[in-house]
Amino acid sequence: EPEVTQTPSHQVTQMGQEVILRCVPISNHLYFYWYRQILGQKVEFLVSFYNNEISEKSEIFDDQFSVERPDGSNFTLKIRSTKLEDSAMYFCASSYAKMNIEAFFGQGTRLTVV
Amino acid sequence: AQKVTQAQTEISVVEKEDVTLDCVYETRDTTYYLFWYKQPPSGELVFLIRRNSFDEQNEISGRYSWNFQKSTSSFNFTITASQVVDSAVYFCALSEALDTGNQFYFGTGTSLTVIP
Numbered sequence: 001e002p003e004v005t006q007t008p009s010h011q012v013t014q015m016g017q018e019v020i021l022r023c024v025p026i027s028n029h030l031y032f033y034w035y036r037q038i039l040g041q042k043v044e045f046l047v048s049f050y051n052n053e054i055s056e057k058s059e060i061f062d063d064q065f066s067v068e069r070p071d072g073s074n075f076t077l078k079i080r081s082t083k084l085e086d087s088a089m090y091f092c093a094s095s096y097a098k099m100n101i102e103a104f105f106g107q108g109t110r111l112t113v114v
Numbered sequence: 115a116q117k118v119t120q121a122q123t124e125i126s127v128v129e130k131e132d133v134t135l136d137c138v139y140e141t142r143d144t145t146y147y148l149f150w151y152k153q154p155p156s157g158e159l160v161f162l163i164r165r166n167s168f169d170e171q172n173e174i175s176g177r178y179s180w181n182f183q184k185s186t187s188s189f190n191f192t193i194t195a196s197q198v199v200d201s202a203v204y205f206c207a208l209s210e211a212l213d214t215g216n217q218f219y220f221g222t223g224t225s226l227t228v229i230p
Contacts, residue, residue: 033217033218035220041222042205042222043207043218043220044220045218089157104161107157108157110157
């Protein structure tokens with residue numbers, strides 16, 4: 001069964017460092033998403049991406065964040081200068097269509113900023 | 115304002131008991147979609163069900179059943195004869211047709227513990 005894969009599963013980084021979280025969406029999917037879940041809290045939308053551009057972003061997704069689909073298969077989330085409060089589980093998701101279809105979530109990357 | 119409310123933060127049941135997880139949503143769209151996801155201790159999000167706003171038919175899948183009632187804006191999830199493997203956090207989510215980004219609005223989750 002096709003799945004969304006995320007690497008690494010766990011990333012530890014020092015405050016102020018840049019991190020790149022990587023995702024390989026399901027191959028025929030057209031819509032891509034990043035979500036964040038701070039420990040013990042709900043899953044929060046960060047950004048959606050379609051046709052090589054951001055279609056929507058939340059207020060969490062500030063100038064420190066960027067997304068890219070560099071090679072047609074990977075979908076990355078970059079945090080330029082990490083803060084302690086960026087520590088969270090980051091989920092990548094993809095869907096084939098915009099509506100009436102579930103988004104398939106990856107297994108998540110746990111980011112720990114120290 | 116919360117678009118999805120899961121008032122039950124934590125629930126504990128004894129194995130084989132039935133348990134219902136509540137979900138109340140808020141939207142102005144006439145076309146929307148409701149979802150339930152399971153998050154086991156390993157952390158991944160596992161899709162359980164999708165429902166569109168035009169289909170109020172209740173659904174049963176094995177021990178799982180869902181009760182969608184537009185009149186009360188609720189989409190409740192019942193596990194019959196619960197098992198220890200059902201222990202997880204369960205999230206209800208909403209997606210709105212008019213939302214250009216197709217984002218999911220998640221509730222805060224209900225942590226279910228099934229005691230053997």
